[in-house]
Amino acid sequence: MNKFVYMFDEGNGNQKELLGGKGANLAEMTRIGLPVPYGFTISTEACNAYYDTGKAIPAEIETQVLKALKNLEQKTGKRLGDSSNPLLVSVRSGAVHSMPGMMDTILNLGMNDETVVGMAELTNNARFAYDSYRRFIQMFSDVVLKVDSFYFEQLLEEVRDEKGYRSDPEMSAEDWQEVIQGYKKIVQKHARRVFPENPLEQLYLSISAVFDSWNNQRAVVYRRLQKIPGHLGTAVNIQSMVFGNMGNDSGTGVAFTRNPSTGEAKLYGEYLINAQGEDVVAGIRTPQPIVTLQNEMPEVYQQFVETCNLLEQHYQDMQDIEFTVESGKLFILQTRTGKRTAQAAIRIAVELMKDNIISKEEAILRVDPDQLNQLLHRRIDDSFKRTALAKGLPASPGAATGKVVFDADDAERIAKEEQKVILVRPETTPDDIHGIVAAEATVTSRGGMTSHAAVVARGMGKACICGCEALNIDIALKQFKVGDTVVKEGDIITIDGSTGEIFLGETPMIEPQLSDEFQLLLTWADDIRKLGVRANADNPEDAKKAIEFGASGIGLCRTEHMFMDATRIPIVQEMILADTFEDRETALSKLLPMQQEDFEGIFEVMQGHPVTIRLLDPPLHEFLPDKDELLVEVTKLQLTEPNSKKLLDKEQLLRKVRQLHEFNPMLGHRGCRLGMSYPEIYVMQAKAIFYAIAKVTAKGIDVKPEIMIPLVGHVNELKQMRQLVIHAGEQVKEEIGIKLDYLIGTMIEVPRAALTADEIAEEADFFSFGTNDLTQTTFGYSRDDAEGKFLQAYIENKVLPENPFASLDQQGVGKLVQTGVQLGRATKPNLKTGICGEHGGEKNSIQFCHNVGLDYVSCSPYRVPLARLAAAQATLENEQKQPINVLQT
Numbered sequence: 001m002n003k004f005v006y007m008f009d010e011g012n013g014n015q016k017e018l019l020g021g022k023g024a025n026l027a028e029m030t031r032i033g034l035p036v037p038y039g040f041t042i043s044t045e046a047c048n049a050y051y052d053t054g055k056a057i058p059a060e061i062e063t064q065v066l067k068a069l070k071n072l073e074q075k076t077g078k079r080l081g082d083s084s085n086p087l088l089v090s091v092r093s094g095a096v097h098s099m100p101g102m103m104d105t106i107l108n109l110g111m112n113d114e115t116v117v118g119m120a121e122l123t124n125n126a127r128f129a130y131d132s133y134r135r136f137i138q139m140f141s142d143v144v145l146k147v148d149s150f151y152f153e154q155l156l157e158e159v160r161d162e163k164g165y166r167s168d169p170e171m172s173a174e175d176w177q178e179v180i181q182g183y184k185k186i187v188q189k190h191a192r193r194v195f196p197e198n199p200l201e202q203l204y205l206s207i208s209a210v211f212d213s214w215n216n217q218r219a220v221v222y223r224r225l226q227k228i229p230g231h232l233g234t235a236v237n238i239q240s241m242v243f244g245n246m247g248n249d250s251g252t253g254v255a256f257t258r259n260p261s262t263g264e265a266k267l268y269g270e271y272l273i274n275a276q277g278e279d280v281v282a283g284i285r286t287p288q289p290i291v292t293l294q295n296e297m298p299e300v301y302q303q304f305v306e307t308c309n310l311l312e313q314h315y316q317d318m319q320d321i322e323f324t325v326e327s328g329k330l331f332i333l334q335t336r337t338g339k340r341t342a343q344a345a346i347r348i349a350v351e352l353m354k355d356n357i358i359s360k361e362e363a364i365l366r367v368d369p370d371q372l373n374q375l376l377h378r379r380i381d382d383s384f385k386r387t388a389l390a391k392g393l394p395a396s397p398g399a400a401t402g403k404v405v406f407d408a409d410d411a412e413r414i415a416k417e418e419q420k421v422i423l424v425r426p427e428t429t430p431d432d433i434h435g436i437v438a439a440e441a442t443v444t445s446r447g448g449m450t451s452h453a454a455v456v457a458r459g460m461g462k463a464c465i466c467g468c469e470a471l472n473i474d475i476a477l478k479q480f481k482v483g484d485t486v487v488k489e490g491d492i493i494t495i496d497g498s499t500g501e502i503f504l505g506e507t508p509m510i511e512p513q514l515s516d517e518f519q520l521l522l523t524w525a526d527d528i529r530k531l532g533v534r535a536n537a538d539n540p541e542d543a544k545k546a547i548e549f550g551a552s553g554i555g556l557c558r559t560e561h562m563f564m565d566a567t568r569i570p571i572v573q574e575m576i577l578a579d580t581f582e583d584r585e586t587a588l589s590k591l592l593p594m595q596q597e598d599f600e601g602i603f604e605v606m607q608g609h610p611v612t613i614r615l616l617d618p619p620l621h622e623f624l625p626d627k628d629e630l631l632v633e634v635t636k637l638q639l640t641e642p643n644s645k646k647l648l649d650k651e652q653l654l655r656k657v658r659q660l661h662e663f664n665p666m667l668g669h670r671g672c673r674l675g676m677s678y679p680e681i682y683v684m685q686a687k688a689i690f691y692a693i694a695k696v697t698a699k700g701i702d703v704k705p706e707i708m709i710p711l712v713g714h715v716n717e718l719k720q721m722r723q724l725v726i727h728a729g730e731q732v733k734e735e736i737g738i739k740l741d742y743l744i745g746t747m748i749e750v751p752r753a754a755l756t757a758d759e760i761a762e763e764a765d766f767f768s769f770g771t772n773d774l775t776q777t778t779f780g781y782s783r784d785d786a787e788g789k790f791l792q793a794y795i796e797n798k799v800l801p802e803n804p805f806a807s808l809d810q811q812g813v814g815k816l817v818q819t820g821v822q823l824g825r826a827t828k829p830n831l832k833t834g835i836c837g838e839h840g841g842e843k844n845s846i847q848f849c850h851n852v853g854l855d856y857v858s859c860s861p862y863r864v865p866l867a868r869l870a871a872a873q874a875t876l877e878n879e880q881k882q883p884i885n886v887l888q889t
Contacts, residue, residue: 002045002049002060003043003064004042004043004045004046004049004060004061004064005040005041005042005043005046005061005064005065005067005068006018006019006023006027006040006041006043006068007038007039007040007068007071007072008026008027008030008036008038008039008040008041009027009030009031010027011023011024011027011028011041012024012027012028012031013025013027013028013031013315015027016096017044017096017232018043018044018045018235019041019043019044019094019235020041020043020044020093020094020095020096020234020235020237021094021095021096021097021098021336022041022092022093022094022235022237022334022336023041023043023094023235023237025334025335025336026039026041026237026239026334027041028314029311029332029335032310032314034307034310034311034332035329035330035331035332036331036332036333037239037240037241037242037331037333038072038075038076038239038240039072039089039237039238039239039240040068040069040071040072040237040238041094041235041236041237041238042061042065042207042235042236042237042238043235044095044096044232044233044234044235045233046058046061046211046233046235046236047210047211047214047233047234047235047236048231048233049061050208050211051211051215051233055208055211055212057204057207057208062204065203065204065207065238068238069203069238072087072089072238072240073087076240078240080110080199080200080203081110081112081114081115081198081199081200082115082118083114083115083117083118084118084121084122085118085122086110086111086115086118086119086122087110087240088108088109088110088111088115088119088132088240088241089109089110089203089238089239089240089241090105090106090107090108090109090237090238090239090241090333091105091106091109091203091206091207091210091236091237091238092105092106092210092236092237092239092334093210093213093214093234093235093236093237094234094235094236094237095214095228095232095233095234095235096228096232097226097228097232098336098337098339099219099222099223099226099228099234103143103209103210103212103213103216104139104142104143105139106136106139106140106143106144106206107132107135107136107139107241107276108132108133108135108136108139108241109136109140109199109202109203109206110199110202110203111132111133111136112197112198112199113197114197115199116129116130116132116133117129119132119133120173123246125246125247126173127171127172127173127176128243128245128246128247129173130173130176130177130180131168131171131176131245132243132245132276133176133180134176134179134180134183135276137152137180137183137184137187137195138152138183140195140202140206141183141186141187141191141195143206143209144205144206144209145187145191145193146191147186147187147190147191148190151186151190152183152186155179155182155183155186156168156179159171159175159178159179159182163175169274183195203238206236207236210234210236211233211234211236213234214233214234215230224795224796227802239333242324242326242331242333243276243324243326244272244274244275244276244324244325244326245274245275245276246274246326246327247274247327248273248274249297249325249327249328250273250274250324250325250326250327250328251271251272251273251274251275251293251296251297251324251325252271252272252275252276252322252323252324252325253269253270253271253272253287253290253293253322253323254269254270254271254320254321254322254323255267255268255269255270255271255290255304255308255320255321255323256268256269256318256319256320256321256338257308257309257311257312257318257319257321257338258312258318258338258344258348259344260318260320260338260339260340260341260344261340261341261343261344261382262341262343262344262347263340263343263344263345263346263347263348263351263517264347265351267290267291267305267308268290269289269290269321270287270288270289270290271287271288271290271293271323272287272288273288273296276324297325297328299328300325300328300329300330303330304323304330307321307330307332308321311335312357313357315335315337316352316357316358316362317337317338317348317352317358317366318337318338318340318344318348319335319336319337319338320335320336320337320338320339321334321335322334322335341371341374341382342367342371342372342373342374342375343374343375343513343515343518345366345367345368345371346367346375346515346517346518346521347515347517348366349362349363349364349366349367349517349521350363350517350520350521351517352366360524360528361528361876363521363524364521364524364525364528364869364872364873364876365873365876367521367869368843369843369846369866369867369869369870369873370843370866372865372866372869373397373498373862373863373866375512375513375514375518375865376397376512376514376549376862376865377397377398377399377461377463377497377498377512377862378398378399378400378463378509378510378511378512379398379399379496379498379509379510380399380494380496380507380508380509380510381507381508381509381510382510383508384507384508386501386503387503388501388502388503389482389485389487389493389502389503389504390468390470390471390482390501390502391468391470391499391500391501391502392443392444392445392465392466392467392468392469392470392471392500392502393448393454393465393466393467393468393500393787393788394465394496394497394498394499394500395448395453395454395457395458395464395465395466395467395497395500396454396457396458396461396462396463396464396497397463397497397498397862398441398461398462398463398497398498399463399494399495399496399497399498399507399509400420400422400440400441400462400463400494400495400497401420401422401440401492401493401494401506401507401509402419402420402421402422402439402440402441402492402493403419403420403421403422403489403490403491403492404421404422404424404480404487404488404489404490404491404492404493405421405422405423405424405435405439405489406423406424406425406473406475406478406489407435407475408423408425408428408431408432408433408434408435408436408438409434409435410435410489411423411434411435411436411438411439412434412435412437412438414438415438415439416438420440421438421439421440422439422440422441422442422443422493422495423435423436423438423439423441423442423443424442424443424444424471424473424480425442425443425444425445425453425473425475426444426445426446426473426475427444427445427446427447427452427453428442428444428447428452428453428456429452429622429626431566431569431625432452432453433456433564433565433566434566436453436456436457436460436462437460439462440462440463441457441462441463441464441465441495441497442456442457442462442463442464442465443464443465443466443468443471443495443502444465444466444467444468445467445468445469445471445472445473445480446466446467446469446784446788447466447467447784447788448466448467448783448784448785448786448787448788452622453466454466456561456564457497458860458862460542461542461545461860461861461862462497463495463496463497463498464497465495465497465500465501465502467784467787467788468500468502469788470482470483471502485504487504491504492504492505492506493505494506494507518865521869522550522865522868522869524872525868525869525871525872525873526550526868526872528872528875528876529868529871529872529874529875530850530871530875531846531849531850531854531855531856531857531871531874531875532552532553532834532855532856532857533550533551533552533856533857533858533859533864533867533868533871534546534551534552534553534554534555534556534610534612534834534836534856534857534858534859535549535551535553535554535555535858535859535860535861535864536554536555536556536557536558536836536840536858536859536860536861537554537556537557537602537861538557538558538559538561538562539561539562539598539601539602540598540601540602540604540605542861543601543602543605543606543611544605545861545862546861546864547605547606547607547609548861549861549862549864549865550864550865550868551609551861551864552609552610552856553606553609553610553611553612553704553856554602554606554609554610554611554612554858555612555768555834555835555836555840555856555857555858555859556612556614556708556768556836556858557602557611557612557613557614558614558617559595559613559614559615559616559617559685560616560617560618562594562595562598563591563623568591568594569623571587571590571591571594572587572591572623573623573624574586574587574590575587575588575591575681576620576623576624576656576660577624577652577653577656581680584678584680584681585680588680588681588684589684591684592684592687592688592691593688595684595685595688595689596688596689596691596692596695597692598688598692599613599688599689599692599693599705600692600695600696603692603693603696603701603703603705604696604699604701606704607701607702608701608702608703608704609704610704610705610706611703611704611705611706612706612708612745612766612768612834612836612858613685613689613705613706613707613708614708614710614747615672615675615682615685615686615707615708615709615710615721616674616675616681616682616685617670617671617674617710617711618670619660619668619669619670620660620669620670620674624653624656624657624660625653625657627654627657627658627661630650630653630654630657631654633650634647634650634651634654637650670710670711671709671710671711671712672709672710672711672712672717672718672721673711673717675709675721675724676717676720676721679724682721682724682725683724683727683728686707686724686725686728686729687728687731687732689705689707689742690728690729690732690733690740690742691732691736693705693740693742694732694736694738694740697738703741704741705742705743706742706743706744706745706765706766707725707742707743707744707745708744708745708746708747708766708768709721709722709725709744709745709746709747710746710747710749710770711747711749711750711773712746712747712748712750712753712760713750713752713753714752714756715756715759715760715762715763718746718760718763718764719763722744722763725744726744729742743765743766743832744763744764744765745764745765745766745767745768745832746760746763746764746767746768747767747768747769747770747836748760748767748768748769748770748774748817748820749769749770749771749772749773749774749777750773750774750777751774751777751778751816753820754769754774754816754817754819754820754823755816755819755820755823756823757819757820757821757822757823757824757827758823758824758826758827759827760824761823761824761825761826761827761828761831762827764824764828764831765831765832766831766832766833766834767820767821767824767831767832767833767834768833768834768835768836768858769817769820769833769834769835769836769837769854770836770837771808771813771817771835771837771838771839771840771845772805772837772838772839773837774813774816774817774837775804775805775808775809775813775837778809778812778813778816779804779809779812779813781804783805786805787803787805791803805838806838806842807839807842807844807845808839808842808844808845808848810848814848814852817835817848817852817854818852820833821833821852821853821854832855833853833854833855834854834855834856834857834858835849835854835856835857835858836858838859838860839857840857840858840859840863840867841857841859841860841863841864841866841867843866843870843873845857846867846870846871846874847870847873847874847877849874850871850874850875850878851874851878857871
């Protein structure tokens with residue numbers, strides 16, 4: 001027979017997979033001799049057996065539960081259901097990972113109309129006995145019988161008001177008996193059954209309820225968010241009761257061995273005198289700070305402090321501890337690793353290392369890289385009670401509050417008046433860039449995580465939400481609707497770019513916090529990691545931010561973003577609309593000094609760090625006016641000014657927009673295909689780079705440029721573009737008379753390039769994998785369409801394990817990356833390889849990049865610290881050959 005049930009003294013802290021987190025910790029505390037109320041744990045394997053048998057408790061598990069119960073009765077000298085000396089137990093869920101969605105605790109199980117009398121006589125405290133009974137009825141009915149707790153709270157409040165009481169401790173035994181009768185009527189009415197009096201029936205119903213809670217909606221959602229496997233199951237912990245509500249020498253509380261918000265090494269928590277555990281979190285009574293227990297019960301407080309220190313030393317981490325004091329005696333009900341903010345996680349890890357409790361390597365593993373986003377962007381205060389108006393895609397992290405505006409010009413004008421604004425548009429274009437710069441944040445109702453608004457906002461480090469389809473935006477009326485709620489221009493909203501949520505009004509914020517411990521932890525990470533970390537930066541400001549956050553270079557400079565400035569767009573349009581080579585050259589000659597100035601600024605900031613510059617890679621129509629809006633303008637002019645020059649110009653522009661418009665830009669006229677068709681564009685950019693090299697080198701600054709040809713699919717494309725760049729370099733060299741040192745490589749972002757990487761490497765000094773587009777071309781998904789239409793349903797229905805644009809698809813796209821690296825290095829063993837898609841800032845993708853031997857990852861400047869930490873964790877995981885066990889906030 002399989003063993004499904006374990007007494008507390010049969011297990012240990014290493015059996016979390018079997019006993020769940022709570023069960024393993026209860027076993028461990030029992031093993032090291034702490035005052036733990038005795039009990040037993042029904043394993044996670046029993047949960048899976050429950051589901052295998054069609055949600056019924058198998059007979060062998062029932063047999064083992066009865067045997068464990070008998071052991072518990074012998075140990076305590078009490079018996080479940082005994083009217084003279086009744087055993088009462090608590091029932092708690094306990095999954096492998098702490099999960100807020102799991103079943104609430106049931107206390108005082110075993111009480112009925114007979115045992116309550118026995119408890120009253122045994123304790124000589126009838127009030128306590130009937131109070132415990134009514135608590136059990138309420139908890140059991142809510143959790144197991146699914147009767148909303150509201151009905152019980154409503155009745156209790158009515159009784160208190162009727163009797164003129166202000167709090168529960170004023171209630172007498174007779175009052176509680178009256179409440180109990182009312183509670184049973186509520187059960188009869190809403191559960192359509194009598195309240196179960198048989199303790200064994202109570203127990204088995206509770207066990208089933210715990211197992212059922214493993215797959216309730218809250219638990220499933222939480223598991224999906226935290227990427228917790230669904231096959232783990234939950235354990236059930238049955239523990240003999242101790243009572244904190246037996247008088248003023250009893251109480252209950254929750255405490256952390258350190259402050260979970262700041263990480264300060266100081267006992268943090270609260271307690272209630274004459275109360276049971278649920279009272280502390282129920283909000284009915286105001287708990288007292290844990291430090292005041294020193295005055296109320298000095299001996300108990302001192303024992304508790306010593307116990308806390310022992311537990312933290314034993315588990316080598318901050319502990320979250322539940323305790324009860326019964327008639328002056330301390331009992332520890334639970335300990336677990338405490339959840340914490342990012343700030344606290346870093347401070348605790350560093351201080352534990354300094355105190356020689358953990359190693360430097362363990363300190364690095366203790367912090368979840370994803371938490372670091374909290375520290376680098378403004379965020380909504382954790383204490384704020386969130387009720388979102390709408391939710392879109394979390395396109396760029398951070399939080400912002402401001403007045404709603406619907407036009408980029410208005411955003412710029414109002415911002416100049418020192419008022420904070422949030423730009424709300426159906427979507428943005430390069431024409432809106434000045435408004436995005438002026439606004440605190442941007443919200444769009446269309447577009448995905450790679451839309452114009454998302455890319456620009458991320459580059460600027462500004463919060464952004466895209467694809468918020470719940471917003472019904474009316475630009476003409478300058479308002480948007482969400483259901484019946486109307487938000488007009490000038491109304492204040494707050495957005496959270498990390499979650500995609502929009503809130504009405506202003507919310508409390510927490511400013512970015514970069515502590516000394518934070519810098520020290522990253523220094524340790526740099527000493528350990530083997531993977532380089534660069535940043536994606538398109539201007540000197542972003543480059544400076546990248547250096548501040550510890551980047552070792554720029555892995556992607558997107559030159560098309562340099563053209564998005566409002567003063568440059570007319571010249572770009574002039575270049576695009578040129579009918580002859582000469583006209584195009586005239587426009588390019590105006591752009592060249594602008595590009596040169598951009599590169600000079602970046603080179604100066606980077607001070608000898610490598611800078612990878614991608615030549616122009618947008619669909620050209622993105623720089624032109626919107627086709628539909630232009631059509632409306634032309635139609636109006638045909639009616640109002642039929643023979644005007646203005647109409648002729650607009651009609652010519654519309655023809656050009658239609659000519660350039662592409663149904664699928666990813667597969668159209670962009671990247672190196674643009675350079676093949678209009679080589680003069682790439683010549684201009686190459687010359688701008690070379691002039692900038694010469695200018696900055698003359699100042700005594702080292703420059704390491706890497707020129708990247710985008711979207712190559714065939715070696716011949718790279719061969720031609722490489723020669724074009726080299727020829728432009730020779731021209732500049734002859735003109736200015738200095739040697740130019742640079743690399744020429746390509747971005748691998750279509751499957752054919754990865755599959756023929758051995759050929760392409762003949763013409764490349766480096767590869768940079770553009771995994772955003774490589775994911776689109778491998779899956780055949782347009783990211784904007786996928787994320788806005790079907791991708792979330794795919795994830796919810798487990799068609800895909802997660803969003804492949806957020807975390808690299810290692811089985812498919814990753815295999816292409818690995819193939820590209822292996823084939824490329826077969827041709828050139830020292831070929832430098834990196835990744836410059838958004839995946840370069842995602843911890844699991846970084847782990848993969850380390851495993852396949854890339855030289856570096858590149859990500860947003862604001863994700864550089866995350867990447868530095870994740871790269872160190874990847875190194876440690878490879879060395880230790882064991883999974884990284886990071887803590888979640």
